[in-house]
Amino acid sequence: MSERLKGRQRPTAVHHLLMDDDTAARAALALANQEWELSTLRTDTTDDEVAAAKQAREAAQAAVDACYEPITMRAMPPTTFELLAAQHPARKDKPDERWNNDTFPRALFLMSVVGDMTNEEWVTFLDEQCSQGERTALGMAALNVNARWPSGDIPKG
DSSP: OOHHHHTOOOOEEEEEEEOSOOHHHHHHHHHHHHHHHHHHHOTTOOHHHHHHHHHHHHHHHHHHHTTEEEEEEEOOOHHHHHHHHHTSOOOTTOTTOSSOTTTHHHHHHHHHEESSOOHHHHHHHHHHHOOHHHHHHHHHHHHHHHHOOOOOOOOOO
Protein backbone atom coordinates (compact mmCIF):
# COMPACT_ATOMS: atom_id res chain seq x y z
CA MET A 1 0.00 0.00 0.00
CA SER A 2 1.27 3.44 -0.83
CA GLU A 3 2.85 5.39 2.00
CA ARG A 4 0.77 8.36 0.89
CA LEU A 5 -2.44 6.39 1.37
CA LYS A 6 -1.30 5.06 4.74
CA GLY A 7 -0.45 8.55 5.93
CA ARG A 8 -3.66 10.24 4.79
CA GLN A 9 -4.80 12.69 7.44
CA ARG A 10 -8.45 13.12 8.36
CA PRO A 11 -9.72 16.37 6.91
CA THR A 12 -10.58 19.44 8.92
CA ALA A 13 -12.96 22.27 8.16
CA VAL A 14 -13.43 25.68 9.69
CA HIS A 15 -16.85 27.21 10.20
CA HIS A 16 -16.84 30.96 10.83
CA LEU A 17 -19.50 31.79 13.41
CA LEU A 18 -20.72 35.38 13.41
CA MET A 19 -20.04 36.94 16.82
CA ASP A 20 -20.54 40.66 16.16
CA ASP A 21 -22.56 42.59 13.59
CA ASP A 22 -20.37 42.77 10.51
CA THR A 23 -22.48 45.23 8.50
CA ALA A 24 -20.23 48.27 8.97
CA ALA A 25 -17.05 46.22 8.61
CA ARG A 26 -18.27 44.69 5.33
CA ALA A 27 -19.21 48.12 3.99
CA ALA A 28 -15.75 49.42 4.91
CA LEU A 29 -14.18 46.41 3.20
CA ALA A 30 -16.18 46.99 0.02
CA LEU A 31 -15.02 50.60 -0.04
CA ALA A 32 -11.40 49.63 0.67
CA ASN A 33 -11.55 47.06 -2.15
CA GLN A 34 -12.83 49.71 -4.55
CA GLU A 35 -10.12 52.15 -3.49
CA TRP A 36 -7.42 49.52 -3.94
CA GLU A 37 -8.73 48.49 -7.37
CA LEU A 38 -8.87 52.11 -8.48
CA SER A 39 -5.35 52.72 -7.21
CA THR A 40 -4.06 49.84 -9.31
CA LEU A 41 -5.90 50.95 -12.45
CA ARG A 42 -5.09 54.64 -12.41
CA THR A 43 -1.92 55.70 -14.19
CA ASP A 44 -1.27 58.67 -11.91
CA THR A 45 -1.20 56.64 -8.67
CA THR A 46 2.16 56.35 -6.93
CA ASP A 47 3.54 53.11 -5.54
CA ASP A 48 3.10 54.53 -2.03
CA GLU A 49 -0.59 55.22 -2.71
CA VAL A 50 -1.11 51.68 -4.01
CA ALA A 51 0.67 50.30 -0.93
CA ALA A 52 -1.49 52.47 1.35
CA ALA A 53 -4.66 51.29 -0.39
CA LYS A 54 -3.52 47.67 -0.04
CA GLN A 55 -2.80 48.21 3.65
CA ALA A 56 -6.24 49.80 4.16
CA ARG A 57 -7.82 46.83 2.38
CA GLU A 58 -5.97 44.37 4.64
CA ALA A 59 -7.04 46.31 7.74
CA ALA A 60 -10.66 46.31 6.57
CA GLN A 61 -10.49 42.54 5.97
CA ALA A 62 -9.06 42.07 9.46
CA ALA A 63 -12.00 44.06 10.88
CA VAL A 64 -14.45 41.73 9.09
CA ASP A 65 -12.53 38.67 10.28
CA ALA A 66 -12.71 39.95 13.86
CA CYS A 67 -16.52 39.73 13.69
CA TYR A 68 -16.29 35.93 13.42
CA GLU A 69 -15.00 33.10 15.57
CA PRO A 70 -13.46 30.18 13.68
CA ILE A 71 -14.71 26.80 14.86
CA THR A 72 -12.61 23.89 13.63
CA MET A 73 -13.99 20.42 13.06
CA ARG A 74 -11.98 17.30 12.28
CA ALA A 75 -13.44 14.26 10.57
CA MET A 76 -13.60 11.19 12.71
CA PRO A 77 -12.55 7.81 11.33
CA PRO A 78 -15.22 6.60 8.87
CA THR A 79 -16.13 3.59 10.99
CA THR A 80 -16.69 5.85 14.01
CA PHE A 81 -18.91 8.10 11.89
CA GLU A 82 -20.95 5.08 10.77
CA LEU A 83 -21.28 3.80 14.36
CA LEU A 84 -22.43 7.22 15.53
CA ALA A 85 -25.04 7.37 12.76
CA ALA A 86 -26.24 3.90 13.76
CA GLN A 87 -26.71 5.13 17.33
CA HIS A 88 -29.15 7.75 15.99
CA PRO A 89 -31.41 5.72 13.67
CA ALA A 90 -34.09 7.37 11.59
CA ARG A 91 -37.42 7.69 13.35
CA LYS A 92 -40.13 5.27 12.24
CA ASP A 93 -42.52 8.14 11.50
CA LYS A 94 -39.88 9.89 9.32
CA PRO A 95 -39.18 7.46 6.46
CA ASP A 96 -37.07 9.97 4.52
CA GLU A 97 -34.51 10.39 7.30
CA ARG A 98 -31.12 8.74 7.02
CA TRP A 99 -30.63 9.24 10.79
CA ASN A 100 -32.51 11.01 13.56
CA ASN A 101 -32.32 14.64 12.48
CA ASP A 102 -33.12 15.81 16.01
CA THR A 103 -30.25 14.03 17.77
CA PHE A 104 -27.56 13.11 15.24
CA PRO A 105 -26.36 16.60 14.16
CA ARG A 106 -25.54 17.63 17.75
CA ALA A 107 -23.81 14.35 18.53
CA LEU A 108 -21.84 14.61 15.29
CA PHE A 109 -20.80 18.19 16.05
CA LEU A 110 -19.70 17.27 19.57
CA MET A 111 -17.61 14.37 18.24
CA SER A 112 -16.03 16.55 15.53
CA VAL A 113 -15.35 19.93 17.11
CA VAL A 114 -11.74 20.69 17.99
CA GLY A 115 -10.73 23.07 20.73
CA ASP A 116 -10.33 23.57 24.42
CA MET A 117 -14.02 23.60 25.38
CA THR A 118 -15.54 20.50 26.99
CA ASN A 119 -18.64 18.81 25.59
CA GLU A 120 -20.61 20.27 28.49
CA GLU A 121 -19.39 23.78 27.59
CA TRP A 122 -20.29 23.22 23.94
CA VAL A 123 -23.78 22.00 24.89
CA THR A 124 -24.31 25.09 27.03
CA PHE A 125 -23.03 27.30 24.23
CA LEU A 126 -25.27 25.62 21.64
CA ASP A 127 -28.34 25.84 23.89
CA GLU A 128 -27.85 29.32 25.30
CA GLN A 129 -25.95 31.23 22.60
CA CYS A 130 -26.86 29.75 19.21
CA SER A 131 -29.98 30.14 17.15
CA GLN A 132 -31.57 27.17 15.42
CA GLY A 133 -29.98 28.32 12.16
CA GLU A 134 -26.52 28.53 13.74
CA ARG A 135 -26.90 25.06 15.28
CA THR A 136 -27.98 23.73 11.88
CA ALA A 137 -24.98 25.36 10.17
CA LEU A 138 -22.58 23.86 12.72
CA GLY A 139 -24.17 20.44 12.30
CA MET A 140 -23.90 20.72 8.51
CA ALA A 141 -20.25 21.73 8.77
CA ALA A 142 -19.57 18.65 10.89
CA LEU A 143 -21.51 16.47 8.44
CA ASN A 144 -19.65 17.87 5.43
CA VAL A 145 -16.21 17.23 6.91
CA ASN A 146 -17.18 13.71 7.96
CA ALA A 147 -19.15 12.59 4.91
CA ARG A 148 -16.38 13.72 2.53
CA TRP A 149 -18.77 14.11 -0.38
CA PRO A 150 -17.00 13.51 -3.68
CA SER A 151 -16.95 16.71 -5.73
CA GLY A 152 -16.64 15.20 -9.17
CA ASP A 153 -14.08 17.87 -10.05
CA ILE A 154 -10.96 16.65 -11.76
CA PRO A 155 -7.88 18.73 -10.97
CA LYS A 156 -6.56 20.47 -14.02
CA GLY A 157 -2.86 20.27 -14.60
